[in-house]
Amino acid sequence: MNEENVKVQMRKGILEYCILAILSREDSYAPKIIAELKAAQMIVVEGTLYPILTRQKNAGLLTYRWEESPQGPPRKYYMLTEAGRQQLAMLDEAWEELVEQIKVIRGK
Amino acid sequence: MNEENVKVQMRKGILEYCILAILSREDSYAPKIIAELKAAQMIVVEGTLYPILTRQKNAGLLTYRWEESPQGPPRKYYMLTEAGRQQLAMLDEAWEELVEQIKVIRGK
DNA sequence: GATTGAAATATTGCATAACAAGGCTTACTG
DNA sequence: CAGTAAGCCTTGTTATGCAATATTTCAATC
Numbered sequence: 001m002n003e004e005n006v007k008v009q010m011r012k013g014i015l016e017y018c019i020l021a022i023l024s025r026e027d028s029y030a031p032k033i034i035a036e037l038k039a040a041q042m043i044v045v046e047g048t049l050y051p052i053l054t055r056q057k058n059a060g061l062l063t064y065r066w067e068e069s070p071q072g073p074p075r076k077y078y079m080l081t082e083a084g085r086q087q088l089a090m091l092d093e094a095w096e097e098l099v100e101q102i103k104v105i106r107g108k
Numbered sequence: 109m110n111e112e113n114v115k116v117q118m119r120k121g122i123l124e125y126c127i128l129a130i131l132s133r134e135d136s137y138a139p140k141i142i143a144e145l146k147a148a149q150m151i152v153v154e155g156t157l158y159p160i161l162t163r164q165k166n167a168g169l170l171t172y173r174w175e176e177s178p179q180g181p182p183r184k185y186y187m188l189t190e191a192g193r194q195q196l197a198m199l200d201e202a203w204e205e206l207v208e209q210i211k212v213i214r215g216k
Numbered sequence: 217g218a219t220t221g222a223a224a225t226a227t228t229g230c231a232t233a234a235c236a237a238g239g240c241t242t243a244c245t246g
Numbered sequence: 247c248a249g250t251a252a253g254c255c256t257t258g259t260t261a262t263g264c265a266a267t268a269t270t271t272c273a274a275t276c
Contacts, residue, residue, distance in 0.1 A: 007202055009121020009233070012262055013114060014206070018213045025215065031224065040212040041205070048263050050226055072223035073271035092214075094115055097149070098122070099207060104148040105126045106200075107133065117262070120233060139253065156234050158255055180252035181242040 015044065017091040019052060020061065020080065024088055029067075029075040053078060061087050123152065125199040127160060128169065128188065132196055137175075137183040161186060169195050 022028060022036050030049055037044045056062045061084035066074045080088070130136060130144050138157055145152045164170045169192035174182045188196070 005232080006121060006124065006199060007206075008263065009124070010202060010206055012120035012233080013117025014210070015263080016114070016117070018210070021214050029224080030226095037213070040209045042209045042213070045264065046224090046226080047228095047265065047267095051263085054226085069223075069272085071273065073225075075224070091114060094118060095210065098115075098118055101148045101150045102122070102126070102203065105145070105150070106129050113261080116234065120262075123234080137253080138255095153235065154253090154255080155236065155238095155257095159233085162255085177243085177252075179244065181254080183253070 011042070014095075015048065016052060016056070017088075017095060018042065019049070019056065020084055020088040020091065023062065023078055023080050024085065027065075027077045027079040029077050033078075056084070060084075119150070122203075123156065124160060124164070125196075125203060126150065127157075127164065128192055128196040128199065131170065131186055131188050132193065135173075135185045135187040137185050141186075164192070168192075 018037060018040075019033060022033055028036070030046065030053065034044055034046070034049060053062065057064065057078070060081060062078045063081055064076050064078045067077050069075050126145060126148075127141060130141055136144070138154065138161065142152055142154070142157060161170065165172065165186070169189060170186045171189055172184050172186045175185050177183050
């Protein structure tokens with residue numbers, strides 16, 4: 001297991017949390033979401049993001065609307081549903097728990 | 109995606125970190141490692157732990173020795189190698205980075 | 217008007233990880 | 247010597263992230 005793979009594995013499942021968090025601040029579309037994740041030093045590619053967005057939409061956590069773009073094809077703006085907001089709150093708790101668990105195990 | 113699945117996914121790759129951290133304090137064997145994780149509210153089953161220990165041993169991060177048990181068959185005590193200690197230090201950094209990234213994204 | 221290029225959407229195939237379920241071996245105890 | 251507990255391990259399933267690629271839309275240029 002090399003270093004990059006470790007980081008990939010550590011992030012698994014956490015991306016779902018990050019995407020809901022980003023959408024909770026402002027409706028957004030795929031390339032912008034990727035840019036925001038990148039700004040937080042969290043590199044994500046399209047092949048990763050699109051399936052997550054589709055899963056979350058199918059789970060009723062997100063909906064979307066089409067919006068014209070100044071250049072190029074229209075953008076698919078995603079936004080949280082009420083269920084999405086509840087899921088985000090749950091993931092907030094799960095994340096806090098995980099951080100606490102690691103603190104206990106690491107002895108810090 | 110239900111709540112349990114979310115937690116499973118969030119933990120991916122992090123278990124590897126936890127196991128190295130536990131072994132850095134004291135050599136240990138599988139059932140005891142599981143008990144320590146459970147004490148930190150991190151439930152792990154044998155079918156998860158054994159493959160990780162084998163992977164880490166094959167990667168040169170761990171070695172083991174056999175030790176008699178007061179009752180039952182002998183125990184396989186795992187211990188960190190120098191490479192394992194280095195990996196642990198690297199995972200410490202990766203974890204800190206991840207926590208920082210989430211803080212940025214979550215806006216807390 | 218045809219072509220090129222960029223922006224945006226989306227899918228497919230692969231590698232890996234966690235878990236459920238079950239099996240195997242060793243030692244102690246009645 | 248039969249039963250039980252402790253300990254070790256493997257197989258099959260499912261889900262995830264990613265590389266690679268395809269498709270669509272629009273604008274600008276030739």
